Amino acid sequence: MSRARGNLVEGLVTFVTGLGLWLFGGDVEVPVVTLTKVGxxxxxxxxxxxxxxxxQAARRGA
Known part of the structure; x- marks a missing residue:
């Protein structure tokens, strides 16, 4: 897997995980952080x- 593709996959997974925390983590109480802010x-x-x-993908293609 190329570096550009790896960054895309990792970024999408991180974004979707953060979106889930932002949408559904408001009711969960954690002592140190707020899950919506972490999201x-x-x-x-x-x-x-x-x-x-x-x-990176655009630069590689050029």
Whole structure:
């Protein structure tokens, strides 16, 4: 698997996991963190990974 494809897959999995936490983690109480905020951070990180993977794929194709 190429580096670009790996970043795309990892980014999508991270984004979807963060989306799930953001949507359904509001009722769960964890002593240290808020799961909805963790979900937002994970979605941001996943989005950056997806953009990085797309950038790497575009540069490779050029």
């Amino acid at each position: 937002v951070v994970m979605m941001c990180v996943g989005g950056v990974l997806v953009v990085t993977g797309l950038w």
